[in-house]
Amino acid sequence: MWILGSLRTEFLFFYLPGFISIIIAILFPELGTTSILYGLLATALIDSGHVYTTAWRTWLHNDELKSSHRYWILPLGFFLFFGGWYYFNLPGLWSFVVYATLYHHIRQVYGFSKWYQALNKRSDKVSDFYLYALAFSPMIIYHFRHGVPANYYSETDLFLFPNLIVQKVLIIIYTLIWSGWIMHEMRLWKQGHKEINRILSVGFPSIAYGYCFLIGSTVTQVLFPLLFIHGIAYFGVMGQTLHRTQKSRFKNSSVALIIVLLTSVIFGMSESWYEENFVRIVTGHSAILTAAVIGLYLTPLFSHYLFDAYIWKRTHRESSLIVGKK
Numbered sequence: 001m002w003i004l005g006s007l008r009t010e011f012l013f014f015y016l017p018g019f020i021s022i023i024i025a026i027l028f029p030e031l032g033t034t035s036i037l038y039g040l041l042a043t044a045l046i047d048s049g050h051v052y053t054t055a056w057r058t059w060l061h062n063d064e065l066k067s068s069h070r071y072w073i074l075p076l077g078f079f080l081f082f083g084g085w086y087y088f089n090l091p092g093l094w095s096f097v098v099y100a101t102l103y104h105h106i107r108q109v110y111g112f113s114k115w116y117q118a119l120n121k122r123s124d125k126v127s128d129f130y131l132y133a134l135a136f137s138p139m140i141i142y143h144f145r146h147g148v149p150a151n152y153y154s155e156t157d158l159f160l161f162p163n164l165i166v167q168k169v170l171i172i173i174y175t176l177i178w179s180g181w182i183m184h185e186m187r188l189w190k191q192g193h194k195e196i197n198r199i200l201s202v203g204f205p206s207i208a209y210g211y212c213f214l215i216g217s218t219v220t221q222v223l224f225p226l227l228f229i230h231g232i233a234y235f236g237v238m239g240q241t242l243h244r245t246q247k248s249r250f251k252n253s254s255v256a257l258i259i260v261l262l263t264s265v266i267f268g269m270s271e272s273w274y275e276e277n278f279v280r281i282v283t284g285h286s287a288i289l290t291a292a293v294i295g296l297y298l299t300p301l302f303s304h305y306l307f308d309a310y311i312w313k314r315t316h317r318e319s320s321l322i323v324g325k326k
Contacts, residue, residue, distance in 0.1 A: 001119035002197060003112065004236055013236030014112075014229075015200075018208050021228040025211075025221040032220035040272065042224045046231035049268025051304040053238050053260045058307050061246065067317065070310070078302045083295025087287055094153035097298065104305050105230045106135045111312055112233070113201040118314070118323055120195050124188075127202060130181040134206035137177060138213035141170045142222075149219050171214075178206075205229065235260055245318045271300075 004010045021042075024031060031038050058064055058071050065071055085093050113131055117123050142148060143160050144167040150158040185199055208225055216222035239257030243250045250256035278293050310316065 001116070003115055003119070004240055007197075009236070014233050015204055017228040017232040018204065018225055021225040022208065022211055025216065025218075025225060029218045029221055032218070032224050040269075042227045044268040044272040045265055046268070047227040048271045049264030050231040050234045051300055052267035052271075053234070053263050054304045054307050054311075056238070056242055056260070056263070057245070057311050064311070064318075071307070074306055075299050075303045078299045079295040081295075082298040082302070083291040086294040087291035094157050095159065097301070098152055098157040100302070100305065102139060104308070105226055106132070107309070108230055108233070109135065109201065109205040113198055114314075115323065116195065116198040116201050120198060122193065122195070124195075124198065126184055127198060130177065130184065131202045131206070133177045134174075134181065134202065135209050137170065137174045138209045141167060141174060142213040144170065145214075148217055149222060152219070152223065174210075174214075181206075231264075235264065241322050244321045244324065271297075 002010050004013060024038075032042065033039065082093070110128070110131055113127065117127075143158065144163045145160075146162040146164070148160070150156055150160050181202065188195070208229055212222050212225055216225075235257065238260045240253045242256035242260070243253045250259070275297065279297050311318070312322070313319065316322075
């Protein structure tokens with residue numbers, strides 16, 4: 001019972017990109033900053049680009065667009081909210097963006113795990129707890145490490161408090177969490193619940209988050225694997241979902257995937273160009289103009305976050321089609 005139909009397909013979209021990006025990070029820890037091509041691939045084509053593919057299930061989906069006013073109200077609200085935040089020079093804007101992004105990533109892996117539970121016809125709240133614990137705890141430990149990057153949008157996006165003693169205590173707790181999860185899965189296995197799909201949905205992202213936040217020491221090592229894991233998995237589920245929910249437009253999953261990838265390339269590169277030619281250049285000039293540019297820059301990102309929180313819920317009107325039920 002696989003989300004994309006088979007373990008082979010899911011390996012290509014869910015696991016292989018993460019493995020490759022982690023290996024690259026180990027072998028070439030500074031590649032994200034020294035290679036323009038690799039940097040564009042991760043940040044523009046995959047990270048920024050996948051944000052705009054949500055439009056195919058919202059703004060470009062007439063039935064969905066008619067079902068709710070949120071698709072117009074929320075973007076306008078985000079534009080005013082973030083533009084005002086920047087205009088009034090309130091603290092914490094870019095930190096908020098980074099932490100919201102990390103939470104969004106964790107919610108995706110949680111959503112996949114719940115999807116598997118639906119396919120397996122068995123809910124597992126304990127598994128949910130361990131998934132959150134194994135995802136959040138490395139992120140928390142990262143804040144107490146020495147010599148790790150704290151910047152992406154600005155110089156101090158993350159609130160770091162280097163402390164070796166706290167770090168060691170938290171690592172002990174983290175190890176105990178891993179031990180508890182393994183024993184939980186061993187007990188379920190003996191009971192006959194051999195749910196390999198759900199086990200992978202907890203184990204793989206937990207290993208990846210552990211590497212990024214506990215071992216990684218450069219932006220390439222900490223950030224880039226997360227971008228590959230999140231964005232490419234999103235391409236896979238969007239390709240399948242568009243075919244299942246809009247068969248008259250997308251004849252099969254392959255056609256839908258191609259359109260999704262083209263959307264990502266076009267709009268990801270467009271956002272990269274906008275960032276280089278407007279966000280970086282305009283900043284420091286007219287306060288109102290700068291605030292408008294920043295508001296416009298962040299609106300698609302947070303629209304994606306909030307729309308995702310709605311269109312993938314089990315209560316959504318297309319949920320039964322998405323999970324493959326009649």
